[in-house]
Amino acid sequence: GIQVEQSPPDLILQEGANSTLRCNFSDSVNNLQWFHQNPWGQLINLFYIPSGTKQNGRLSATTVATERYSLLYISSSxxxxxxxxxxxxxxxxxxxxxxxxxxxxxxxx
Amino acid sequence: GAGVSQTPSNKVTEKGKYVELRCDPISGHTALYWYRQSLGQGPEFLIYFQGTGAADDSGLPNDRFFAVRPEGSVSTLKIQRTERGDSAVYLCASSFGLDTQYFGPGTRLTVL
Structure with missing residues (x-):
C-alpha cells in the first residue's frame, strides 16, 4: 500500500519562529489533508489540499502532486x-x- | 452546524467484556468512517460506510469487531470479548462523498 512519511518527527520552537513540515507519499493520491491533533486528542482539519497552495491565517500549505509531497508552513508560531x-x-x-x-x-x- | 460527536468519551472495561461505541456524523454526510489510533501513531482505518452498507471493512482486525449503520446516520462500533490490545482511541469521521473527512473527538477505550 501507499507509504506516507512525515518529517521531522519532532520539532521544538520558540514562540514567534517559523517552521516547515513535510509530507512525502509514495503513489498518486486523490486527496490530501493536514490535521492538527491538539493535546486533548481532537483532530482539527487544517487543509484539504490535493494540489496547489492554500493559506489560512498564519498557516499555509502547498502540495506538488506530480512530485508526491506536501508542505505545511507555520509562521509566527x-x-x-x-x-x-x-x-x-x-x-x-x-x-x-x-x-x-x-x-x-x-x-x- | 454541529460536528461529529462520539459517545462515550471514555470507556473502561474488563478483558472479555462487550463494548459499544457510538458515532453521530455531521447531518447530511453520506460517508462514515471508523479509525483506531494507538499511542504515538497516526489513526488507522477500520471500516467505511456509504449510506447503510459497509462499503469497505478491510481494516477490521478480526471477527470480534463489527459495525452497523442501520439508518444511514448514526453508527455503532461493537467489540466482543475485548482484549487488552484493543485499548486505543477510536475515532469516527464523516464526509459528503469523497470530500474532506471531519473527525469526532474520539472514544478512549481502556481494557483492563
Missing part, C-alpha cells in the same frame, strides 16, 4: 500551535485515509 500535525492521503481508487506518523510540535513561550 504560538504556544497554542503545539500538538501533533498529521498528513493523510486518499490513494486513488480508495476511500480510506492513510496517515503518516505525525510531527510533534512544541512551541515554548
Amino acid at each position: 504560538q504556544t497554542t500551535d503545539s500538538g501533533v500535525y498529521f498528513c493523510a492521503v486518499l490513494p486513488g481508487g480508495s476511500e480510506k485515509l492513510v496517515f503518516g506518523k505525525g510531527t510533534k510540535l512544541t512551541v515554548n513561550p
